[in-house]
Amino acid sequence: MHWIILPVVLPALLAPVIGFVMRHDITLARIASVAGTVLLLAIALGLAYMAADGTTHVYRLGNWPAPFGIVLVLDRLSALMVLLTSALALIVLIHAISTGWDARGRHFHALFQFQLMGICGAFLTGDIFNLFVFFEVLLIASYGLMIHSGGKDRMRAGLQYVVMNLAGSTLFLFALGTLYASTGTLNIADLALRVPEIPAEEAALVRVATILLMIVFAVKAALFPVQFWLPASYSNAPAPVAALFAIMTKVGAYAILRVHTTVFGPGSPGTEDLAGTWLFPAAIVTIAIGAFGVLGARRLMPLIAFSVVGSMGTLLVAVAVFSTTATTAALYYMVHSTFAAACLFLIADLVVTRRSGDALQPELPTRQNGLFAALFFAAAIAMAGMPPLSGFLGKLLVLDAIREPGLIGWAWSAILIGSLLTIIGFARAGSVLFWKSTAITVPDAEDGETEDSAASIQSPLATVGQVAPVMLALAVLGGLAIFAGPVSAYLDNTSAQLFDRAGYVEAVLSPVEER
């Protein structure tokens, strides 16, 4: 049963080989990187199949028993997240290669694989200190990817991103120290055993650790009040990297789900009401910030980045309820919003590279204006939550799952008004980019053969390889909508397993069988 560690080991072995051996040969690096990612996808499918029967698989490194050794834990949730990561990675990688982004700087593929290693590790680990270590792995790779191909704005946004995340990492360590001092363990299953034993009146330190950890994960998940780094970073990152970062915010949401459900969740007298109480209002404000940002953005990339903030708000509203139905809705919306955000960044990249910049102002239309407009339209209605794509069903599930009297008013009005503002923002952006540009061709042609019109005729046609990743992401979104029944049945089981704390503890802490 060594399959569980492969999503970590495979990219970890491949990355140095690409970085050292293939650094002068981009073709070779591309082949190795694609092969590795396809293999990762195959492994993730295998793991999802393995986890689908509902058992919690535990991989003990060095066969040390659980609270003492390091464990990787594979249940439905981690299998789903690893599958999501590898599918997204493949889509992003095809885009990066076909648009030539990977050749605009050094070591794209090595960093990409290290990034995948960190993300998969964070999803699979059963130890909260190892969660910190994998966070650092994925962050240090993301620092390199963030400033890939350089440039003034990108370097400055990258510096800001690094500083923000280093401060977050320091906070993570403070939280871990507090948690260890009050419980004496950092294994998630062992914590899930010990934290409920702490009576409510003695839980002050654990409550501090709960909130500190939530702030750390909120930094990753771009939750108010620590969401401010995201628009600057995502809008200045290379587009394929921004698309890959769509999974990074979900790492934060996953960590909140895992830690604040399994360890501090229902059943721990000291901490059970804490996470939801703070998470819910913060998520509502996050939706509002995302919606106003989309409405107020003057450039395309920040507009998409703010729509990511808004979608994280919707996701975390569902997470904050901490019930099985709401978690099912959150997971469905998480899968949807990952592909929707990635799809938007990829199509925006195709459009922006054919224009003078990403400012939302009419310019001469590019060739294939209709194709880009159609793809942008599809991605935008997915993100805004309009039928027929899965965004509609995702938001419907979230709305349906929130029925608590104190929450329903806030959640429904925030999500519905937020969606409306997002639709308006995207409609305005799309009409400026694709419709108004067709209107200005005629008067401009009168001015004689300007450089602009010559440039627009010469703007390169999008190849099949460049459009395919966007189409693929849209196909996933369509598939999610068509197979919403089976998918949400699987996710129902996933969230039931997540809330089955005793089962998780028993599986992880069971004695090692002799081999």
Place this chain on the structure above:
Amino acid sequence: MEIIVASSIGVLTAGGVYLLLRLRTFPVILGLALLSYAVNVFLFASGRLATNLPPVLSPYGDASYTDPLPQALVLTAIVISFGMTAVLVMIGLGAFLEADSDQIDMEPEENGADAANEGSA
């Protein structure tokens, strides 16, 4: 001893946060270094303070030992924060050479970009 350790963590953290809020590359790097020192000492203290005790169980029945796990955690944290500081220095240097400014926040940048857009429009 508790008061010395606690107050030194407090002073280091306060200094680190102050420097972090200066929003210039060099103070921020120093601030993050101070914060990482503070968190390392804090992690040490999370295994309870003890002096002159070995981090291993003695086979001769002497039961007094200090918790070895925080020491392993601190070692990991030191290595990671050291590497991260090096990366931060390089990226900070790159950003300074590219933009000719050591500001961390992007505010003047945005205005400049907008002004350029309006100029071209």
